[in-house]
Amino acid sequence: MTISSHSENQHTPYYHYDSGLLAQTLDSIRRAVADAPAFRVHFAVKACATPAVLRQIAAAGLGADCVSGGEIIRAVEQGFDPSKVVFAGVGKSDWEIREALTRGIATFNVESLEELEVINDIAIAMGAVASVAFRINPNVDAHTHEKITTGLNENKFGIAMEDMLPAIRKAQEMSGIRFVGLHFHIGSQITSFEPFEALCHRINELTDALRNENIHLQSINVGGGLGIDYEHPEDHPIPDFEGYFGTFKRLLRLEPGQELHFELGRAVVAQSGSLVTRVLYVKKGVQKRFIIVDAGMTDLVRPAMYGSFHKPENLSAAERHEELTDTYDIVGPICESSDVFVKGYVLPRTQRGDIIVFKSAGAYGEIMACQYNCRPLPGSVFE
Ligand code: LLP
Numbered sequence: 001m002t003i004s005s006h007s008e009n010q011h012t013p014y015y016h017y018d019s020g021l022l023a024q025t026l027d028s029i030r031r032a033v034a035d036a037p038a039f040r041v042h043f044a045v046k047a048c049a050t051p052a053v054l055r056q057i058a059a060a061g062l063g064a065d066c067v068s069g070g071e072i073i074r075a076v077e078q079g080f081d082p083s084k085v086v087f088a089g090v091g092k093s094d095w096e097i098r099e100a101l102t103r104g105i106a107t108f109n110v111e112s113l114e115e116l117e118v119i120n121d122i123a124i125a126m127g128a129v130a131s132v133a134f135r136i137n138p139n140v141d142a143h144t145h146e147k148i149t150t151g152l153n154e155n156k157f158g159i160a161m162e163d164m165l166p167a168i169r170k171a172q173e174m175s176g177i178r179f180v181g182l183h184f185h186i187g188s189q190i191t192s193f194e195p196f197e198a199l200c201h202r203i204n205e206l207t208d209a210l211r212n213e214n215i216h217l218q219s220i221n222v223g224g225g226l227g228i229d230y231e232h233p234e235d236h237p238i239p240d241f242e243g244y245f246g247t248f249k250r251l252l253r254l255e256p257g258q259e260l261h262f263e264l265g266r267a268v269v270a271q272s273g274s275l276v277t278r279v280l281y282v283k284k285g286v287q288k289r290f291i292i293v294d295a296g297m298t299d300l301v302r303p304a305m306y307g308s309f310h311k312p313e314n315l316s317a318a319e320r321h322e323e324l325t326d327t328y329d330i331v332g333p334i335c336e337s338s339d340v341f342v343k344g345y346v347l348p349r350t351q352r353g354d355i356i357v358f359k360s361a362g363a364y365g366e367i368m369a370c371q372y373n374c375r376p377l378p379g380s381v382f383e
Contacts, residue, residue, distance in 0.1 A: 010276075010379075010381065011379060012276055012277055012278040012294050012295070012355070013275060013276060013277045013278075013293075013294055013295035013299050013378045014275075014276050014378050014379040014380055014381055015050070015273055015274070015275055015276070015361065015362075015365060015366045015378055015379070015380040015381070016273065016274045016275075016276050016357070016380070016381050016383075017050065017052065017053055017269075017272055017273050017362060017380065017381070017382045017383075018272045018273075018274075018383070019052075019056060019272075019382055019383060021237055021238075021271060021272045022053065022056055022057075022268075022269065022272040023056070023060075024237075024238060025237075025238050025239075025267075025268060025269075025271070025272065026056070026057065026060040026062070026268070027060075028238050028241050029041055029060075029062075029241050029264075029268070030060065030061075031241075031242075032241040032242050032244070032245045032246075033245055036245065036249055036260075038254055038258060038259050038260050039245065039248075039259075039260050039261075039262065040063060040084070040259055040260070040261045040262070041062050041063070041261075041262045041264065042062060042063035042064055042065040042084065042085075042086060042261060042262060042263045042264070043057045043062045043063070043064055043065065043263075043264065043265065043268055043269075044065040044224050044263045044264060044265030044266075044268075045064050045065065045066050045067075045071045045074065045075050045265075046065075046066075046067050046071065046265060046364075046367065047265030047266055047268070047269055047270070047362075047363040047364055047367065048265075048269045048273065048362055048363055048364075048365070048366065048367055049071065049074050049075075049367050050366055050367075050380050050382070051074075051077075051078050052380075052382035053269060053272075053273075053362075053382065054074065054075060054078035054079070054080070055078050055079050057268065057269075058075075058078055058079035058080045058081075059079065062080075062084075062268075063080065063081070063084030063085060063086065063106070063261075064080040064084065064085045064086075065085075065086050065088060065224070065263035065265075066085055066086070066087050066088070066105075067087070067088050067089040068089065068096060069093070069095060069096035069099040069100070072085060072087060072096070072099055072100055072103060072105065073099065076103055082103045082104045082105050082106075083104065083105075083106055084106060085100075085103070085105040085106055086105070086106055086107045086108075086109055086133075086183075086221065086261065086263070087100045087105055087107070087108050087109065088109035088111075088135065088183070088185075088263075089109075089111070090111045090112075090156055090157060092108075092115060092118075092119075094118070094122060097118065097119055097122050097130075098122060098126065100130075101122065101123060101126055101128045101130060102126075106131060107131045107132065107133050107180055107181075107219070107221075108130050108131065108132050108133070109133050109134075109135045109183040109221065110132050110133065110134055110135065110159075111135045111157060111158055111159065112159065113159075113163075113167055113170065116132065116167070116170070116171060116174070116177065119132065119176070119177065120174040120175075120176040120177050121176070122176075123176030123177065124175060124176040128176070129175075129176055129177065129178050130176060130177055130178070131178045131180045132171055132177050132178065132179055132180065133179075133180055133181045133182055133183040133219060133221055134158075134159050134164060134167055134168065134171070134179075134181075134182055134183065135157065135158040135159060135182075135183040135184070135185070136158055136159055136160075136161060136164055136182050136183065136184055136206070137157060137158035137159065137160055137161070138161065138184050138186065138199060138202045138203070138206075139161065139202075140186045140195055140198045140199050140202055141186075141195065141198075142186040142187030142188075142190050142195045142225060143190070143192070143194075143195060157185070158183075158184075161206065164182075164206070165210075165213060165215075168210075168215055180217070180218045180219050181217040181218050181219035181220055181221065181259075182203070182206065182207075182217060182220055182221070183220075183221040183223065183261075184199060184202075184203065184220075184221065184222050184223050185222075185223025185224060185225065185263065186199055186223065186225060187225050188224065188225050188227070188265075188266060189225070189227040189228075189266060190225040190226060190227050191227040191229075193243060193244065193247045195225075196222075196225075196244070196247045196248070197247055197251055199222060200247065200248060200251035200252040201251065203220060203222070203252060204251075204252065204253050207220070207253070207255075216255070217255075217258060218257075218258065218259065219258065219259040219260075219261055220252075220254070220258065220259070220260050220261065221260075221261035221262075221263065222248065222252075222260065222261070222262060222263075223262075223263050224262065224263040224264045224265050224266070224267075225264075226239055226241075226244050226264055226266070226267040227239070227266065227267070228266055228267060228270045228271055228360060228363075229360075230308065230309050230310065230311065230359075230360050231309065231311070232311075233271055233311055233359045233360045236271075237271045238271070239267040241267070244267075245262075248260060265363055265364075266363040266364065268363075269362040269363045270360050270361070270362045270363035270364075271359075271360055271362065272362045273360075273361050273362020273363070273365055273366070274357040274358060274359050274360075274361055274362075275295055275299060275300050275310070275357065275358040275361045275365060275378070276355060276356075276357050276381075277293040277294050277295035277299075277355070277356050277357070277358070278293065278294050278353065278354070278355055278356075279291055279292070279293055279294075279350055279351065279352055279353060279354040279355075279356060280292045280293060280294050280333065280352065281352060282328075282350055282351060282352060288327075288328075288329055288344075289326055289327065289328050289329070290328065290329050290330075290331055291328045291329070291330045291331070291347070291350050291356070292331055292332070292333060293330060293331070293332060293333075293341070293356055294332075294333065295332055295358075295378070296332025296333050296334035296339050296373075296375070297332055297334050297336065297338065297339045297372075298332075298334060298369060298370050298371065298372045298373065298375050299332075299365075299366075299369050299375075299378045300341075300358060300361055300365050300368075300369070301368050301369075301370070302361075302364060302365070302368070303340060303341050303342070304336070304338040304339060304340070309342060310341065310342075310358035310359055310360055310361055311358070311359040311360065312330055312341065312342060312345060312347065312356050312357070312358055312359075313356065313357050313359065314347050314348050314350055314354050314355070314356050315354075315355045315356070315357060316351075316353070316354035316355050317347070317348035317349065317350060317354060318348065322348040322349050323348075324348070324349040325346050325347065325348055325349060326346070326347065326349050326350070327344055327345065327346050328344075328345055328346075328347055328350065329342070329343045329344065329345070330342050330345060330347075330356070333373075334372065334373055334375075335373065341358060366378060366380060
């Protein structure tokens with residue numbers, strides 16, 4: 001993004017989505033799975049539900065991974081085929097289950113026996129049959145941030161491996177349920193392929209064990225989790241999809257006719273989005289210089305919540321060929337000391353009115369914005 005593409009009249013802060021980079025990213029996914037007809041890629045809508053972004057992803061043929069009734073409605077409205085929608089989440093409420101059945105989604109990823117019974121009852125009452133995959137907690141360590149790891153026994157997600165077989169047997173007896181397969185998700189922002197390799201081995205073990213019980217899986221869903229390069233977005237604007245999908249091609253043993261589903265969120269959209277802010281003040285503190293921008297943790301919560309880094313770039317200083325630099329803490333206007341984007345960062349000398357963008361903010365950015373301090377939600381521009 002250049003300053004020329006930033007309209008002076010555009011109210012800041014706002015999210016900017018680069019549809020050209022998104023198109024290249026989607027194309028890279030398409031090429032990486034072109035020789036694997038059993039692979040089905042879904043977009044995890046929780047990462048970004050901005051309508052124009054969803055429309056472009058739906059038009060590329062991906063399915064949608066949803067975790068709420070609201071996401072299902074949004075995804076279908078923006079062009080996703082309901083027969084390519086999967087529905088996950090530890091706490092599905094009754095109206096959400098009914099909404100999913102009415103819209104004819106593909107599969108419920110079910111996380112407990114308690115939930116299975118409720119889906120069965122609702123489906124029978126509606127004269128429907130719900131296709132169900134069990135989310136299995138594979139106890140694989142994703143080596144990622146503790147707040148976004150999900151595949152360990154200590155997490156609230158999924159059914160433990162030892163409870164899998166009785167759960168399947170039970171599902172097979174229910175008239176409102178059609179058991180189709182297993183679902184896994186080990187965590188997010190995973191930057192090495194090793195946890196995915198471990199997941200493949202674990203799934204092979206489980207499917208072997210099930211085959212011995214005469215249980216056939218129509219589909220296996222390995223969730224999402226592929227990470228991106230937040231430090232050097234310009235060097236790695238598109239994740240290594242060849243390497244990622246290649247891991248599953250190489251290691252996961254699929255039976256003929258079996259489908260392998262993926263639910264990627266961050267890797268699809270993160271690098272295509274930036275948060276655009278304006279500098280309100282450059283304040284000289286006792287020991288530090290602060291850049292106070294008009295975006296805060298309400299617009300992009302990741303730094304405050306996970307200590308994440310979003311690379312800042314001063315577009316205005318670049319345009320005026322600013323040669324001097326300074327070290328700054330870049331902070332927002334919210335009345336919380338955690339409202340900090342980055343500390344001790346060297347930027348070209350900055351002044352009031354400059355446009356600063358935070359990169360790699362397309363995933364879990366706009367969608368996690370909130371209205372704390374009665375602030376308006378950030379807008380978005382898609383071009
Ligand atoms: N499937 C399931 C079941 C999930 O729980 C998630 C993410 C995904 C797929 C997509 O994962 P991805 O490909 O985006 O890694 N708000 C946090 C991330 C939370 C991820 C939650 N689950 C962040 O800003 O880093």
